[in-house]
Amino acid sequence: DLKFTEFLDPRVKSSLGEENMIFYPYDxxxxxxxxxxxxxxxxxxxxxxxxxxxxxxxxxxxxxxxxxxxxxxxxxxxxxxxxxxxxxxxxxxxxxxxxxxxxxxxxxxxKSLPLQSKILLLAMIKEEREKKRQGLKPSMTTGEVYERYRQLSKRLGVESLTQRRIADLISELDMLGIITARVISKGRYGRTREIEISTSSREIIKILQNDDTVNPLIIYGGKGQMRLI
The missing domain is CATH 1.10.8.60 (Helicase, Ruva Protein; domain 3)
Structure with missing residues (x-):
């Protein structure tokens, strides 16, 4: 952090005698x-x-x-x-x-995500798959994701978070690169976020299949197929 010393106490800075060194990436x-x-x-x-x-x-x-x-x-x-x-x-x-x-x-x-974020991620996968089944564009809105999330939370017996808090978790998943969430205009209906899953949903389910906290939401079929409740 090149601005690290700006936050130090003046007495500490005076005794530090710092020298800035920048390590450039290899080409x-x-x-x-x-x-x-x-x-x-x-x-x-x-x-x-x-x-x-x-x-x-x-x-x-x-x-x-x-x-x-x-x-x-x-x-x-x-x-x-x-x-x-x-x-x-x-x-x-x-x-x-x-x-x-x-x-x-x-x-x-x-694997390191908190429980609510894992439920949210599975809710997105379920919503995405439902849209694909209906021949619709797989992107989804915060409201659509929230309704799916509430359904899955109820099935797990976990108290649902507010939609505002879920919006924060969506932003965190976006920052991690697991999903993409961009703000789009709906004209006179205001603005909303269009959410898409960046990682293979199949891989996400495989990753979470051994997680006891969300495993009850995953159904195992023949030939190694897995789907969500």
Whole structure:
């Protein structure tokens, strides 16, 4: 935080003798150098397709320029290739690794959500699926989501929050990247939020299926199919 010292007591600042240092993110070339250095120690010659390291470096540079991210991407790519008994790591493994890392991150975020947010998320999935079943656009309003949320809360025997509080939780899920919620104009009817789920609803249900707090809302069908009550 570059403004950290602005909040310090003047006496603390005077004795601190601070010096600002800015650590810039790595670019793709620097990340590639780091990966090549590590790869020489970790992999036998020919184990990586020529495009693997440049791709890992480019993908990591596009995000935060984080060396750990680039190394994780290379590591998971190699693990996936090993599971397939592949003779070498390819771009396909890198793409799959990127998806897995992102999904694992989303899973950790969803698992850590409070109960009310989990119920709310399942309410959104139920509303989305109902709209798709009717051939409608899957986006939904705060009011529609709130009604679904109240239904699921009642089934769980959990006291419902107010619509204002649910609106706050929707904003939090939006900030986490699990959903997108944008304000749209309804003309003379005012403004509302249009909500869409950013993460695969199927994956969200799979993540929550072992959560005892919301598990009663999930029904298991044949062939591993899962749906909501």
């Amino acid at each position: 793709a070339r620097q990340l590639q150098d780091i990966l090549e250095h590590r790869a020489k120690k970790a992999f036998r010659p020919g184990a990586l397709s020529p495009s693997v390291i440049p791709l890992c470096a480019a993908l990591a540079a596009q995000e935060h320029g984080d060396a750990r991210r680039a190394l994780d991407l290379l590591r998971v790519s190699a693990e996936l290739a090993e599971r397939e008994n592949a003779t070498r790591v390819t771009e396909r493994h890198v793409r799959k690794a990127l998806h897995k890392i992102e999904l694992d991150h989303v899973a950790e975020v969803i």
